[in-house]
Amino acid sequence: MRRILLLGVLLATPCLGQEPLLSHRLYTLPNGLRLVVHEDHSAPLVAVNVWVHVGSGHERPGRTGFAHLFEHLMFEGSRHVAEGEFDNLLEAAGAINNGSTNPDRTNYYEVLPSNALELALWLEADRLGTPLDSVTQRKLDLQREVVKNERRQSYDNRPYGRFFEVAAALLYPPGHPYSWTTIGSMADLDAASLDDVRAFFRTFYVPNNVVVAVAGDVDADSVYRAVQRFFGWLPAGAPVPRPEVAAPPLPGTRYRTVEDRVTLPQYNAIWRSVPAFAADEGSLLVLAALLGEGRGSRLYRRLVLRQQLAQSVTVVQDGMLRSGDFYVRVLARPEVPLRWIEAAVLEEIARVAAAPPSAAEVRRAQARVESALLDELQTVLGKADRMNHYLYYTGRADYLAEDLARIRRVTPADLQRVAAVYLHGRPRVVISIVPQGRTDLAATPPAEEAR
Structure with a gap:
């Protein structure tokens, strides 16, 4: 049963070609x-x-x-x-x-x-x-x-x-x-x-x-x-307390090495970004797709296909209620020093901050973000959860059209701007997860960032 x-859940989908509502x-x-x-x-x-x-x-x-x-x-x-x-x-x-x-x-x-x-x-x-x-x-x-x-x-x-x-x-x-x-x-x-x-x-x-x-x-x-x-019989409660705690900016770039029972080193970099549905979040979502979503993304092409330094690349803009963070996570191949991975990641971010990507590349990234959103709406459970999500974070359960619009209106100049404002040269947290006894593979601060 x-x-x-x-x-049946999978069959409860909108017709192809229809704008979802x-x-x-x-x-x-x-x-x-x-x-x-x-x-x-x-x-x-x-x-x-x-x-x-x-x-x-x-x-x-x-x-x-x-x-x-x-x-x-x-x-x-x-x-x-x-x-x-x-x-x-x-x-x-x-x-x-x-x-x-x-x-x-x-x-x-x-x-x-x-x-x-x-x-x-x-x-x-x-x-x-x-x-x-x-x-x-x-x-x-x-x-x-x-x-x-x-x-x-x-x-x-x-x-x-x-x-x-x-x-x-x-x-x-x-x-x-x-x-x-x-x-x-x-x-x-x-x-x-x-x-x-x-x-x-x-x-x-x-x-x-x-x-x-x-x-x-x-x-x-x-x-x-x-x-x-x-x-209806449930009694109302007192107003619920909401923590009003600001998310402070990162005070500086911090490096941490974690030894684990793993065989492949993993590079992780996180920047402070913006909360869910903040003005720049749409551009950051598209930038994440451009850098790390799919085989055509910049970091995948460079690190996995061309240089063959990595097994996988994941880039995520994680917007929450009070804050947001931008993650780049790269699972390296055996014995690859994570400083090589970091150099490539920072170079690709610098490229976007220096020159806007092509319109065609932006359209491909937008399509990936939009496709992931629409995939959630292929089931009745996805629709119910998305309405709850929208109502909580935006105050409107029918925010779908605006959500799609904020992705579709992102321009190459927007990606250049958010890369410069939030990522390039900005403080970040760098976590190297390496095999036990192999701290030599960890990323370490360059001379100008060392304390």
Whole structure:
């Protein structure tokens, strides 16, 4: 049944050649919960996508990893749903479900046949309103160990897994909400108590801090009536505190070498850029594609195809709620000194800053960015998540046309300008991940940057 459902998810796509739309209805319940509904009648499927506006960026030192730990606890039962029954009920209806946490938000979703929509809404409402009825010390201890094991698998014991933790601490000053990873530290996970769980729930898991996005084969007004019935009884909470912490500029270029159980050295450079949907983010997204997206990108052609110094290249503009960072990550071939990789990366950035790329090259990069965005909209789940994303970061669930427009209007001169403003000659964090005992492969500061 799950395979059939996933095939149906793939089939719920817009017709080729059509400009995609995220037409929707937006509702607000008296308790502050918002509902956004997109009707897509191409297949008998529906996605329910719940965003709670809390992530690791809302935590405090000493309690890191708590948003992610709480996400795990939300699958452990509620007042009317026994432990283990949440998944059982959904699987019996042919559904898939999961959740995720990042620095800005926590997300829960289901994709299921549209005639089972009310099951998903009831389950989400029950766990949003009554998880404390079933949270026990045993469940907290169990999920704490699950998260700690996840940390071991994804960070501590995974090749190159320490990168994001090292990067966060170098990119942001101590105490800044982006200076730690979503998974948190082992010590902080051990320190989490039932009182912490209760306080976290009462502060952040309130209907006025939640958006429910529904996309699929539904009638918007019928969905609203169902959401009123299932979620309307939840009492509104106090206004949710929002950390108002500015992202300071990087004080200078910093180099760090990490020895790991790996065979290939990896070069990582990160610059401070702009938050999500800031004025220059569209240009930075296109610049990232021009430098490192696909076989035709500048760094791939140079490092992988021509010089054969690298296995892979990844370039990302990562815009978040309060800040943004621009990443260049290159996995080198065996024995390649990362100073060679750095020299090539900085030269290619300098080339863009010195002279605008051709219009044809910019159009190819724009096409890659636009294609990645439109690929997200090929499923009802992608549409529901994108509406939530837009509503959170821009205040408008139908921001798709403007999102495409900001990519399409980028000019060669824009790329030259943002390369000069944010990257060329600007402070950066450089992290070399090298095989154990091979610090000689690491990138090191040139003489003028050495301290």
